[in-house]
Amino acid sequence: MTQHDPALISAALAGIERALNQAIALSPTSHDELAGLAGTVLGVEVTTVDLTVYLDIISGTEARLMTHCELPTAAFVRGTVEDFASLASSKDPAAVLINSGIELEGNSGSLIALQQVISRMDIDWEAPLVATLGDVMGHQIAETLRSMFRWGESAHSSLRRQISEFVLEEARLTPPKAELEYFFDAVQSLSMQVDRVQNKLEKLRAKVEQKRGQA
Amino acid sequence: MTDDTTSTPHEEENTTDFGFSRVNRGDKAGMVRGVFDSVAGRYDLMNDLMSGGIHRIWKRFTIELSAVRTGQTVLDIAGGTGDLAAKFSRLVGPEGQVILADINAAMLTVGRDRLIDKGATGNVQVVQADAQALPFDDNSIDCITIAFGLRNVTDKAMALRSMLRVLRPGGRLLVLEFSTPTSALLGKLYDQYSFQILPAMGRLIAQDAESYRYLAESIRQHPDQETLLEMMEVAGFANCRYHNMTGGVVALHQGFKA
Structure with missing residues (x-):
């Protein structure tokens, strides 16, 4: 018998699947890219919660999420929630796949292709607003939301910059990146010099023991 | 009586x-x-109200577990208003076939109309049939589903044997049916709901409290999870197992024809 109540998992997946298909519908530029992956099934096992989910890309406009799948999977990945979060948000998914704790079986190409389709998705949030509220009202609300979003992004990056400057330059809580890199280089250089000296000492000791043996 | x-x-x-x-x-x-x-005319509305829409989730998991593929033949017994058949129709594609079977002509009429409205027409047949004597060739069906129907069948063992006969070797049967809650507390709440609230809802919405009282009573008379599992094994199904859903209020039994 399954550990989780299948009804609970199915309900959650039904909601996610609906949102995913809605997002795909609102991103027409992704349809051709997804169509290229049609028929691909990807399996994901989240070890943190002991849950396996399959993503079946039915067509360029529809995907299905399942907890049970008997179709052959192009790729099967296994990892923790944190691993998958870093993979989803990474600009270099191949590096994350290699360096993180994610285990991969099958073809990584289809997984990376899907991650790139998702990262390139350009969702037209204005379309449902216009369809519901009409052209004028929908567009105005969308513009307001866009400007709020832009302001939020700008405020976020400005805040990050200012915090970084305060921590590094004013409070001197951590050393600057360049200083830290110089220190690491110096440590590495010292480590190599110590290794060389140790090698020379070993050689000298070997020579001394050899001469003692001859005497 | x-x-x-x-x-x-x-x-x-x-x-x-x-x-x-x-x-x-x-x-x-x-x-x-x-x-x-x-109840035929308001069957889906009542199902949504009575289960809070959860019956769609139970059916979704049934479709997942069916693993139906393009080109296969699926028989949906007691398919009633055709919600499972409509989903299977998309999954089997134009090369496959879905047979919507029900003993009740009124339910089939509603089901057929709904399927036409959903555009599921080219690969769906509608057949009035008794689950105990299925009018199909031996070894002709890849997957059989019976959702909330087995408890209404007079001779369940005979129906299971009939299903086994028409399944292809390797084919699977999925029985989705109300069952026995796994927790005593949930069982008590469920009893209150079934015998107090359910008939009242039937009276209000379908103007038919008696039919919904029968539905509640028939659920209690239906074999529990382990008994139905044994019945499937006795009928000749292999690799039988079941999944409890919503704390055992519903169970999905699965068996294969060897």
Whole structure:
């Protein structure tokens, strides 16, 4: 018998699947890219919660999420929630796949292709607003939301910059990146010099023991 | 209709349950038909209201577990208003076939109309059939589903044997049915809901409290998870197992034809 109540998992997946298909519908530029992956099934096992989910890309406009799948999977990945979060948000998914704790079986190409389709998705949030509220009202609300979003992004990056400057330059809580890199280089250089000296000492000791043996 | 408190062993053989009552075996199909004739028009609405829409989730998991693929033949017994058949129609594609079967003509009529409205037409057949004597060739079906229908069948063992006969070797049967809650507390709440709220909702929405009282009673008379599992094994199904859903309120049994 399954550990989780299948009804609970199915309900959650039904909601996610609906949102995913809605997002795909609102991103027409992704349809051709997804169509290229049609028929691909990807399996994901989240070890943190002991849950396996399959993503079946039915067509360029529809995907299905399942907890049970008997179709052959192009790729099967296994990892923790944190691993998958870093993979989803990474600009270099191949590096994350290699360096993180994610285990991969099958073809990584289809997984990376899907991650790139998702990262390139350009969702037209204005379309449902216009369809519901009409052209004028929908567009105005969308513009307001866009400007709020832009302001939020700008405020976020400005805040990050200012915090970084305060921590590094004013409070001197951590050393600057360049200083830290110089220190690491110096440590590495010292480590190599110590290794060389140790090698020379070993050689000298070997020579001394050899001469003692001859005497 | 007879009462089970006064039945003799001979009468036991000739009678079967109809809710909490005992009726002649020959009469049950007609009485069940009467219930579903009464509720057919508002069956889906009532299902949504009674289960809070959860019946769609139970059916979604059933479709997942069916693993139906393009080109296969699927038989949906007691398919009623055709919600499972519509989903299977998309999954099997134009090369496959879905047979929507029900003993009740009123439910089939509603189901057929819904399927036409959903555009599921080219690969769907609608057949009025008795689950105990399925009118299909031996070894002709890849997957059989029966959702919330087995408890209304007079001779369940006979129906299971009939399903096994028409399944192809390797084919699977999925029985989605109300079952026995796994927790005592949930069982008590469920009893209150079934015998107090359910008939009241039936009276308000479908103007038919009796039919919905029968539905609640028939659920209690249905075999529990382990008993149904054993019945499937006795009928000849292999690799039988079940999944409890919503704390055992519903169970999905699965068995294969070896």
